[in-house]
Amino acid sequence: MTMLHLDRVSKAYGKRPVLQDLSLSVAAGEIYGLLGPNGAGKTTTLNILCNLLKADRGTIRINDQPVSERTKLLIGVAPQETLIYRYLTCQENLQFFANLYGLRGRSLPSRLQTCLAAVGLSDRATSLAETLSGGMQRRLSLAIALIHQPKLLILDEPTTGLDLEARFEMWELIRQLQRDGITILLTTHLLDEAERLCDRIGLLKQGQLIAAGSLAELRQLIPAQEIVLVQTTQEEQAIARATELNYPHHRYGNDLAFWLPAPLELKEILAQFDGIPLDSIARQPVRLEHIYLEVMRSG
Amino acid sequence: MKYWTETIAIARRILTELLRRKRSLIFWAIFPIAVLILNGLIFAERSKTALPEPLTLGQALQRAAPATLVGAALFFSCLGGSVATVVSEREQHTLKRLFLSPLSGVSYFLGIGLAHSAIAVGQTLLVGLTAYGLGARFQGSIGLAAIVILLSILSYVGVGFILGTQLARRTEDVNTLVAAFGVPLLILGGAFVPAFIFPKVLLDLAQYNPIFHMNEALTKIVDEGNGLAEIGAHFWFLVVFAIAMIAAGWLSYRRMLQVERRL
Numbered sequence: 001m002t003m004l005h006l007d008r009v010s011k012a013y014g015k016r017p018v019l020q021d022l023s024l025s026v027a028a029g030e031i032y033g034l035l036g037p038n039g040a041g042k043t044t045t046l047n048i049l050c051n052l053l054k055a056d057r058g059t060i061r062i063n064d065q066p067v068s069e070r071t072k073l074l075i076g077v078a079p080q081e082t083l084i085y086r087y088l089t090c091q092e093n094l095q096f097f098a099n100l101y102g103l104r105g106r107s108l109p110s111r112l113q114t115c116l117a118a119v120g121l122s123d124r125a126t127s128l129a130e131t132l133s134g135g136m137q138r139r140l141s142l143a144i145a146l147i148h149q150p151k152l153l154i155l156d157e158p159t160t161g162l163d164l165e166a167r168f169e170m171w172e173l174i175r176q177l178q179r180d181g182i183t184i185l186l187t188t189h190l191l192d193e194a195e196r197l198c199d200r201i202g203l204l205k206q207g208q209l210i211a212a213g214s215l216a217e218l219r220q221l222i223p224a225q226e227i228v229l230v231q232t233t234q235e236e237q238a239i240a241r242a243t244e245l246n247y248p249h250h251r252y253g254n255d256l257a258f259w260l261p262a263p264l265e266l267k268e269i270l271a272q273f274d275g276i277p278l279d280s281i282a283r284q285p286v287r288l289e290h291i292y293l294e295v296m297r298s299g
Numbered sequence: 300m301k302y303w304t305e306t307i308a309i310a311r312r313i314l315t316e317l318l319r320r321k322r323s324l325i326f327w328a329i330f331p332i333a334v335l336i337l338n339g340l341i342f343a344e345r346s347k348t349a350l351p352e353p354l355t356l357g358q359a360l361q362r363a364a365p366a367t368l369v370g371a372a373l374f375f376s377c378l379g380g381s382v383a384t385v386v387s388e389r390e391q392h393t394l395k396r397l398f399l400s401p402l403s404g405v406s407y408f409l410g411i412g413l414a415h416s417a418i419a420v421g422q423t424l425l426v427g428l429t430a431y432g433l434g435a436r437f438q439g440s441i442g443l444a445a446i447v448i449l450l451s452i453l454s455y456v457g458v459g460f461i462l463g464t465q466l467a468r469r470t471e472d473v474n475t476l477v478a479a480f481g482v483p484l485l486i487l488g489g490a491f492v493p494a495f496i497f498p499k500v501l502l503d504l505a506q507y508n509p510i511f512h513m514n515e516a517l518t519k520i521v522d523e524g525n526g527l528a529e530i531g532a533h534f535w536f537l538v539v540f541a542i543a544m545i546a547a548g549w550l551s552y553r554r555m556l557q558v559e560r561r562l
Contacts (some may be wrong), residue, residue, distance in 0.1 A: 052561060054562045087320065088312065
């Protein structure tokens with residue numbers, strides 16, 4: 001079953017196109033990552049899904065309903081900024097938003113407790129939001145997004161600005177939400193995060209979806225099964241040798257990278273570069289960052 | 300029901316946040332009481348030379364209470380408070396989160412109005428009971444006085460929305476706005492200096508100042524026991540002004556929504 005479906009959605013600000021015939025589908029229960037550089041159209045896409053902006057063309061359906069004020073009840077959004085009321089307690093923040101979603105009555109207290117427990121804040125229910133750590137505030141923001149039991153959860157940069165420990169906690173929380181059956185659309189600049197969490201990934205560039213699929217499917221987009229990173233004072237020699245071997249080369253920061261069409265043992269690689277002084281050499285599997293850079297460069 | 304629930308939720312949130320900041324709450328109470336007592340003492344002292352029979356402190360407070368209420372108390376709580384609420388929501392970006400929910404614009408507008416009306420009722424009781432406790436004895440129709448106070452609240456909240464949505468973008472702007480627009484209007488409205496000592500040119504100018512009409516209407520009701528017939532000019536000015544400000548506040552708010560409705 002498809003939870004979210006965009007079909008040839010376009011949007012322009014004045015004469016500047018921001019989304020161009022964007023089509024994508026997110027299946028129920030999956031985590032879909034929307035990636036792209038700044039200005040690619042991610043935030044515009046989210047604004048359209050949340051009915052804060054109207055698309056110029058195309059159709060958007062959430063749980064088979066066209067986007068409208070009513071579909072706001074199907075969506076939970078945790079924005080990039082932690083938008084909570086600092087002088088309210090965790091419980092009061094949740095209750096306030098629950099009321100806005102029309103939740104009240106006897107079932108409300110248990111719903112508040114369930115949400116707080118889901119994000120691990122049960123013991124901080126009566127703490128003022130301003131006294132929480134950054135990671136806890138982000139979790140409270142997530143609890144607010146979950147208060148009305150949405151079918152689709154939109155997470156905009158869910159771990160940006162969090163320390164490593166809080167980031168791991170948030171990742172585990174997102175996985176747990178998926179196990180609970182919630183469909184998740186997330187945007188992130190952290191490719192590591194997308195790689196760890198997402199079932200499928202869409203790469204957005206200048207308002208167009210230039211690649212989409214699972215990590216395994218995306219790996220097929222570049223002619224490499226392994227990346228070798230080398231540091232050497234004789235780069236020209238190393239590149240010449242790689243060219244002889246039909247290994248494409250790229251530069252990632254200070255590292256010179258060769259794309260190997262098939263994995264090799266380290267001793268085989270060293271033999272191939274025999275006679276060239278190597279300061280360091282490292283083998284890496286093909287990762288999302290390699291795919292992303294290549295697709296964005298050529299796409 | 301949806302609008303009611305949402306309006307109550309917005310009002311309750313604003314009041315809960317205010318109650319949480321106890322120090323601010325205490326200052327909000329100290330300010331009108333201090334102005335009331337100072338105005339009362341000045342009136343009592345001036346009456347010794349200006350009137351054939353000097354006013355007692357109770358009579359002076361009875362005269363000072365209306366100006367203190369609409370000038371010092373309601374102005375800062377309803378106008379300043381509405382501006383601060385809107386600006387703080389914009390500054391902290393919590394407004395964006397509200398747009399993500401099904402909250403209607405009407406409920407948000409009404410919720411802010413309701414919260415500040417509740418604060419205003421509290422301040423009215425505070426000023427009224429303090430003056431009463433010190434000997435003031437109010438006259439006139441309580442209902443008519445309540446309507447004038449309500450019109451004052453609506454006017455202030457409407458102006459608060461206009462300033463908060465159109466002119467102030469940061470919390471610091473609130474003080475400069477209130478100082479630039481508010482304090483001259485308060486003085487010209489007779490909140491701190493009684494209007495009867497104004498030079499003619501200022502008195503003519505004051506006829507266009509809503510605070511002057513709030514002040515005059517309420518003073519004539521509670522101090523002199525006048526009815527609608529005697530305060531008609533002030534009353535109808537206030538009715539028109541309150542309606543105009545609520546309408547303009549609503550339009551300003553709608554305009555802000557168009558700009559701010561983005562993640």
